[in-house]
Amino acid sequence: MVKVDLHLHSSASFDCRVPPLDVARRCREVGLSPIFLTDHEAIAGAQSLLEVGEAAVIGQEILTTEGELIGLFLKQAVPSQLSPERAVDAIKEQGGLVYLEHPYDTSRRNLGEGAIEHIARQIDIVEVFNGRSQPEFNRRAEELRATLGVPGGAGSDAHTFREIGSVYLEMEAFDGAHDFLAKLRSANLVTRGTGWRSAARRLLGNRLR
Numbered sequence: 001m002v003k004v005d006l007h008l009h010s011s012a013s014f015d016c017r018v019p020p021l022d023v024a025r026r027c028r029e030v031g032l033s034p035i036f037l038t039d040h041e042a043i044a045g046a047q048s049l050l051e052v053g054e055a056a057v058i059g060q061e062i063l064t065t066e067g068e069l070i071g072l073f074l075k076q077a078v079p080s081q082l083s084p085e086r087a088v089d090a091i092k093e094q095g096g097l098v099y100l101e102h103p104y105d106t107s108r109r110n111l112g113e114g115a116i117e118h119i120a121r122q123i124d125i126v127e128v129f130n131g132r133s134q135p136e137f138n139r140r141a142e143e144l145r146a147t148l149g150v151p152g153g154a155g156s157d158a159h160t161f162r163e164i165g166s167v168y169l170e171m172e173a174f175d176g177a178h179d180f181l182a183k184l185r186s187a188n189l190v191t192r193g194t195g196w197r198s199a200a201r202r203l204l205g206n207r208l209r
Contacts, residue, residue: 001170001171001172001173002033002034002170002171002172002173002174003030003031003032003033003168003169003170003190004032004033004034004036004168004169004171005027005032005036005154005155005156005158005164005165005167005168005169006036006038006059006070006072006099006125006127006153006154006155006169007036007038007061007070007101007127007130007131007153007154007155007156007157007158008023008027008035008036008037008038008155008156008157008158008164009023009037009038009039009040009061009157009158009159010022010023010037010039010045011045012037012039012042012043012044012045012046012048013039013040013041013042013045013061013159014040014041015040015159016039016159016160018159018160018161020037020045020046020048020049021048021049021052022161023035023037023045023049023161023164024049024054024056026161026164026165027164027165029165030164030165030168032164032165032168033055034055034056034057035049035054035055035056035057036056036057036059036072036155037049037056037057037058037059038059038060038061038070038072038155039059039060039061040060040061040063041060041061041062041063041077041080042060042077043058043059043060043074043076043077046058046059057072057073058072058073058074058075059071059072059073059074059099060074060077060078061101062078062080062082062087062091063080063081063109064080064081064082064083064084064086064087064111064115065081065082065083065084066083066084066111066112066114066115067084067109067110067111067112067115068101068108068109068110068111069084069087069088069098069099069100069101069111069119070098070099070100070101070127071087071090071091071096071097071098071099072096072097072099072125072177073095073096073097073176073177073180074091074094074096075094075095075096076094078090078091084111084115084118084119085118085119088119088122092122095177096177097124097125097177097180097181098119098122098123098124098125099124099125099126099127099153100116100123100125100126100127100144101127101130101153101155101157102127102130102132102133102137102141102157103116103126103127103137103140103141103144104136104137104140104141104144105130105132105133105134105137106137108133116144120148123148123150124150124151124181125150125151125152125153125181125184126141126142126144126145126148126150126151126152126153127141127152127153127154127155128141128142128145128152128153128154129141129152129154129155129167129189129191130154130155130157130167131155131156131157131158131163131166131167131191132156132157133157151181151184151185151187152184153169153184154167154168154169154189155167155168156168165192166191166192167189167190167191167192168190169184169187169188169189169190170187170188170190171183171184171186171187171188172186
């Protein structure tokens with residue numbers, strides 16, 4: 001079994017000050033591996049972890065012309081300000097997975113419903129628990145996941161050192177994007193918080209702890 005947080009940031013993002021190596025250190029402390037690093041508009045942080053031998057998956061939170069989406073298992077950075085359709089194509093062309101994060105969180109640069117409809121058939125995972133989103137937004141995301149029939153994902157969306165480890169999935173070890181996607185359906189969601197964070201863990205369409 002492995003523990004993974006599908007939505008993490010480092011100082012490669014404009015809004016985070018935690019260096020990638022410090023992210024990796026914290027992930028080791030809390031048992032997260034491999035590290036899914038999903039920086040805004042950049043993959044340099046994830047690449048730097050791979051260069052020093054860390055187990056990492058290259059992700060990117062991509063700003064499209066209509067909001068953000070995440071590419072996982074990338075090999076190259078996806079340019080910003082593409083249409084959602086072209087961004088999805090750029091992810092798929094390199095064997096990556098399309099991860100729709102915080103789809104209804106109005107405090108974020110989320111994709112609108114029209115944009116989601118246009119790429120719906122190419123969405124691989126919907127983030128149904130975001131550690132920074134309110135319960136209502138997570139609940140609506142779970143409804144979307146159920147409608148699309150895809151696995152649910154979860155992440156802390158950590159931008160600070162202390163947030164790392166607050167949300168993660170326990171799942172079978174995997175080998176590559178397709179194996180990850182298949183095994184994600186039986187993942188367990190774990191939250192290490194109080195109040196609504198703990199209560200909202202019931203929203204994930206997978207198994208829960």
